[in-house]
Amino acid sequence: xxxxxRAREKSAAQLRAEALELALxxxxxxxxxxxxxxxxxFEHTVGPQNGARMVARAWVxxxxxxxxxxxxxxxxxxxxxxxxxxxxxRAVENTDTVHNVVVCTLCSCYPWPILxxxxxxxxxxxxxxxxxxxxxxxxAEFGTTLPDGVEIRVWDSSADMRYLVVPERPPGxxxxxxxxxxxxxxxxxxxxxxx
Amino acid sequence: xxxxxxxxxxxxxxxxxxxxPDEPPFPERWEGRVHGMMLGVHLSGAVRGGTFRPAIEGMxxxxxxxxxYYEHWLHAxxxxxxxxxxxxxxxxxxxxxxxxxxxxxxxxxxxGTAEVVxxxxxxxxxxxxxxxxxxxxxxxxxxxxxxxxxxxxCPRYVRGRTGVVERVLPTSPVLDAxxxxxxxxxxxxxxxxxxxxxxxxxxxxxxxxxxxxxxHLA
Numbered sequence: 001x002x003x004x005x006r007a008r009e010k011s012a013a014q015l016r017a018e019a020l021e022l023a024l025x026x027x028x029x030x031x032x033x034x035x036x037x038x039x040x041x042f043e044h045t046v047g048p049q050n051g052a053r054m055v056a057r058a059w060v061x062x063x064x065x066x067x068x069x070x071x072x073x074x075x076x077x078x079x080x081x082x083x084x085x086x087x088x089x090r091a092v093e094n095t096d097t098v099h100n101v102v103v104c105t106l107c108s109c110y111p112w113p114i115l116x117x118x119x120x121x122x123x124x125x126x127x128x129x130x131x132x133x134x135x136x137x138x139x140a141e142f143g144t145t146l147p148d149g150v151e152i153r154v155w156d157s158s159a160d161m162r163y164l165v166v167p168e169r170p171p172g173x174x175x176x177x178x179x180x181x182x183x184x185x186x187x188x189x190x191x192x193x194x195x
Numbered sequence: 196x197x198x199x200x201x202x203x204x205x206x207x208x209x210x211x212x213x214x215x216p217d218e219p220p221f222p223e224r225w226e227g228r229v230h231g232m233m234l235g236v237h238l239s240g241a242v243r244g245g246t247f248r249p250a251i252e253g254m255x256x257x258x259x260x261x262x263x264y265y266e267h268w269l270h271a272x273x274x275x276x277x278x279x280x281x282x283x284x285x286x287x288x289x290x291x292x293x294x295x296x297x298x299x300x301x302x303x304x305x306x307g308t309a310e311v312v313x314x315x316x317x318x319x320x321x322x323x324x325x326x327x328x329x330x331x332x333x334x335x336x337x338x339x340x341x342x343x344x345x346x347x348x349c350p351r352y353v354r355g356r357t358g359v360v361e362r363v364l365p366t367s368p369v370l371d372a373x374x375x376x377x378x379x380x381x382x383x384x385x386x387x388x389x390x391x392x393x394x395x396x397x398x399x400x401x402x403x404x405x406x407x408x409x410x411h412l413a
Contacts, residue, residue, distance in 0.1 A: 011225075013223075013225060015294055018225065018294045018300065019291035020269065021232060022300060022301050024241075024282065026290075029239045030231070030235030031235065033304050034231065034309050034312050035227075037312040037313050038312050039221065041312070042220040042230070043221070047220070048216075077321070082316075082319060105352070106200060106202075117220035117221070120218065120264065125260065127211045128202040128203065129203065129208045130206075130211065132390075133394055133396065151400070151402070156404065156406070158406045160364070160383070160406070193213075
């Protein structure tokens, strides 16, 4: 296989990204290990498991729950989470009468340090356009139906604040330890498309 | 900018396509490299802070809607570098020819920068932040109706509408001004709107909260 054949198998975007990296490296404007560190961070260090830990801690520890609702940035820092796109966090709690769902209609703002990189659907036009206007229909596309009498609050992350939905503790989980509770909390719960 | 990126409430986009919990952060390797380069060019001072979102928004409506998320980022990084002159499109074109010809990637190691990148994702020191301006929790506020051609974080779907202050947020530099190179701290607020006050669809019973800076408000 010739080098040109290999190049033709790459998408236009991939070729351009490789070209950009080559040019930036040669000009000393980025470093290979700097890029590697960012990729590695999102592939191995930060992700929804961080937010899940916070939710599980709030479920078992009422004092932590109060701190989480009053100052989510500080509550995240207690567990070692924070930094870029997590400098201003707010936790919004689901109850039997309220369901929260988060979006960034203008782009894709998301609490990176506690949820990682947002899923493709979160960053795409259908979700960004529709969830502020027809949240029940969008939730139904995730298989989520809310009980009668539950009010929906949609949070559009248009400024600096980044939002974490705290789902309700699963029924029957009273004996679960924190690890088991954290394992039950998904990315979709913490965005608010799952209940 | 009154661009297509300002999607809230727009119709005609079809169903959301959910993905499983195991979706990787960067499904294509090049996407992670672009994310890393976006951060890297900011750290090296090669691009101007506050111009990333405007650069995406300036990519053209049709291109925006018909390309993928990280293709938006790729466009924006190149545009920001061209704006400062740190790297031109023709320099990237020349590099592309070399990549197509099969040249091996260049490598540059800088352990200090790599450690800075890792440190960005650790909590910073708690800081006292100023809050408060013209409005308090419970105040009814109206959003400005007319915006200029530059970058704004005020979505079209709330312009001219009335909502209620739900929370007073820390005062911070308004991104609209930062895009033009101006550091202008302003009070910021979470404003809650009744969806039925935004759209006339039957049966709307939810609320939408939007975070707006004071200059977005009338």
